[in-house]
Amino acid sequence: MELDDDLCVNECTRCPALVESRSRIVNGGGPTDADLVFVGEAPGATEDELGEPFVGRSGTVLDDALRDAGLTRADVRITNCIRCRPPENRDPHVEELANCKGYLAEELDRLDPELVVTLGKVPSEHLLDRSVAVTSEAGEVFDARVGGTAIRLLVSVHPAATLYDRSQEETFESTILRAAELAGVGESGGGQSRLGEY
Numbered sequence: 001m002e003l004d005d006d007l008c009v010n011e012c013t014r015c016p017a018l019v020e021s022r023s024r025i026v027n028g029g030g031p032t033d034a035d036l037v038f039v040g041e042a043p044g045a046t047e048d049e050l051g052e053p054f055v056g057r058s059g060t061v062l063d064d065a066l067r068d069a070g071l072t073r074a075d076v077r078i079t080n081c082i083r084c085r086p087p088e089n090r091d092p093h094v095e096e097l098a099n100c101k102g103y104l105a106e107e108l109d110r111l112d113p114e115l116v117v118t119l120g121k122v123p124s125e126h127l128l129d130r131s132v133a134v135t136s137e138a139g140e141v142f143d144a145r146v147g148g149t150a151i152r153l154l155v156s157v158h159p160a161a162t163l164y165d166r167s168q169e170e171t172f173e174s175t176i177l178r179a180a181e182l183a184g185v186g187e188s189g190g191g192q193s194r195l196g197e198y
């Protein structure tokens, strides 16, 4: 077992360039029994500074879409393919993805979620192990295997894509709605219990 009880890696020096560029390891955040898990690419500058995934501009886009689906961060787990910020925010190298894959596999195995949503090209290709045309495959569900763990995977565009291409907004928002529905969480999964709020 490589992760602690909170599914965190506390020490790792497998990738020399990332050890150099990071100020900390950014572990996944959210409940350790979440039914819905989001997997991004890698921490950026804000995530590296604050030690949490998706807390910069992409995180705001994700939070807005979660809210529209009747969810908050407390309802979902959010993690990344790699846990250390790459220099100049470059894409993770193949070896770096491979070095970190065991951690992600163990995290998913222990979470045993209903659904994993891959945010963007890098996580979609990493977990499906093939090339993915994210814009056209967004909203599609696939069966995949990460390490020894079978998962149900929904492809999504990266939240940042909506910031430079407004036409991606609707694709992103409807994918998050679909995710909540498939995982049976949020407004779609709350059923009668939500009536108690009024």
Ligand code: URA
Residues within 6 Å of the ligand: 040, 041, 042, 043, 044, 047, 052, 053, 054, 055, 056, 058, 080, 119
């Ligand atoms: N983009 C990602 O893919 N992951 C983060 O944690 C932040 C931005």
